[in-house]
Amino acid sequence: MSISVSEDWQAYPAPAKLNLFLHVVGRREDGYHLLQSVFQLIDLADTIHMRLRPDDQIVHHNPLPDVPAETDLTVRAARLLQTFSGVQKGVDLRVDKRIPMGGGLGGGSSDAATVLLVLNRLWGLNLSRKVLMELGLKLGADVPFFIFGRNAFVEGVGEQMKEIETPDCAYVVLHPPVHVSTPAIFKDERLTRNTPLVKMRGLNDIDCRNDLQAVALGQHPLIAEYLAWLSQFGTARMTGSGSCVFTRCASQGDADRVISRLPDDMTGYSVRSVKQHQLREFASDC
């Protein structure tokens, strides 16, 4: 799947995710945390434009203001794949960001996953999903999920996943304008790391809370104001390490109505759940 924008450039989607719940169940010796979470794909997405180059350069044409090209996860993903495969091919990249950065929506990780999936095809590498997921984990804990490409119950540090049925529904997502540092949340001494392990049968049996939320609210009180406003319309919760908060709505119309009542100084999105990543078939399962 791709959407043509010109003869050479092709456009590819990089969807965001919500963590429908997120439990911290332990900590590894290297400091990384063991999690249990359900990851839900949503239709809020960045667009990555890519074009094959006649040489082996990887060129980012519109780096983000605060992220130098060399540290952008799209460039890092392309370089990692180039080094791993030994391929002598290059790519031009442009990224249209729509997913708020540092919002717990996994935007950077999804951008990286899209680059890995697309270059696997454009460079003719034919690497398996498993290999791409292992490579992706080197870039970030959420990258394997986007390569897996289906809603999932995720364990470990973010690398073990099982496909799961999730409700087909609408969500309202609000973006408090604070940049949450994921390492600072995980390092915080107030974080509880001993939530009992759950067996995943269905979402209804689970205490759907986010263990990172109390810590994020402690560090950024503004998130609590957004949660309070959204709680008028349903149970509201933070995604990932924040700052975004979300609630489920009965219909897209309901979600749109919530957004229409948003105070002028708040930013939010009416989104839908997505069943599968549109680029899932760019990696094979064998």
Ligand SMILES: C[C@](O)(CO)[C@H](O)COP(=O)(O)OP(=O)(O)OC[C@H]1O[C@@H](n2ccc(N)nc2=O)[C@H](O)[C@@H]1O
């Ligand atoms: C919390 C989640 O948002 C859930 O989706 C993600 O697991 C975070 O993923 P991410 O933003 O891609 O984070 P990474 O870049 O992999 O890790 C940032 C930092 O968060 C901490 N970190 C992250 C994931 C994890 N399972 N345990 C951790 O302790 C580590 O200090 C790490 O250095």
Ligand SMILES: Nc1ncnc2c1ncn2[C@@H]1O[C@H](COP(=O)(O)OP(=O)(O)OP(=O)(O)O)[C@@H](O)[C@H]1O
């Ligand atoms: N292509 C990219 N898009 C967004 N952020 C990027 C990108 N490349 C590098 N980054 C860096 O990664 C940081 C985290 O970005 P991201 O938007 O993925 O956070 P997040 O949504 O909180 O992620 P998560 O849900 O995985 O915790 C940014 O602040 C930025 O410095």
